[in-house]
Amino acid sequence: xxxxxxxxxxxxxxxxxxxxxxxxxxxxxxxxxxxxxxxxxxxxxxxxxxxxxxxxxxxxxxxxxxxxxxxxxxxxxxxxxxxxxxxxxxxxxxxxxxxxxxxxxxxxxxxxxxxxxxxxxxxxxxxxxxxxxxxxxxxxxxxxxxxxxxxxxxxxxxxxxxxxxxxxxxxxxxxxxxxxxxxxxxxxxxxxxx
Numbered sequence: 565x566x567x568x569x570x571x572x573x574x575x576x577x578x579x580x581x582x583x584x585x586x587x588x589x590x591x592x593x594x595x596x597x598x599x600x601x602x603x604x605x606x607x608x609x610x611x612x613x614x615x616x617x618x619x620x621x622x623x624x625x626x627x628x629x630x631x632x633x634x635x636x637x638x639x640x641x642x643x644x645x646x647x648x649x650x651x652x653x654x655x656x657x658x659x660x661x662x663x664x665x666x667x668x669x670x671x672x673x674x675x676x677x678x679x680x681x682x683x684x685x686x687x688x689x690x691x692x693x694x695x696x697x698x699x700x701x702x703x704x705x706x707x708x709x710x711x712x713x714x715x716x717x718x719x720x721x722x723x724x725x726x727x728x729x730x731x732x733x734x735x736x737x738x739x740x741x742x743x744x745x746x747x748x749x750x751x752x753x754x755x756x757x758x
Contacts, residue, residue: 600750601631607704608663628653629680641734661718666707668747670756701735
């Protein structure tokens, strides 16, 4: 019978699976947690059930917290957001080309946490007590108190591993709030700049 003491090889943790390039998922994840990023709320409105009927009810509003967001170009004004392939937001933006981004302030950690929950069926209740206005260009919710808001139209979608990179042309950009600093994400936690 093999020895199963804590120091024996039989009790050791399994060796992490390595990609052909040599890095394991755990090593890559640990390294990338050292990259601080801003936190945004990506929003969109589902298309109506019958787009040809002007009296059809509007689609539901959807939101998702994202940290993989960046400016791409000034001319034309383009931004990029990374979405997990097959996620609710990835599926929605595959059919809805208009969306919005609210750059969250450090005081909006609760909003980021709320919209980061996985496995939810509906976002209707998540918007219930969050102040927001409907974007004129996108129809998507713009979060009150955000440091900046952008309304976008999808220009390109690129599959990259297990994510979809969505490039959007910026239709409107506003910086309504100058109070407070940005909400950031570092080492797996929301943080404030000090």
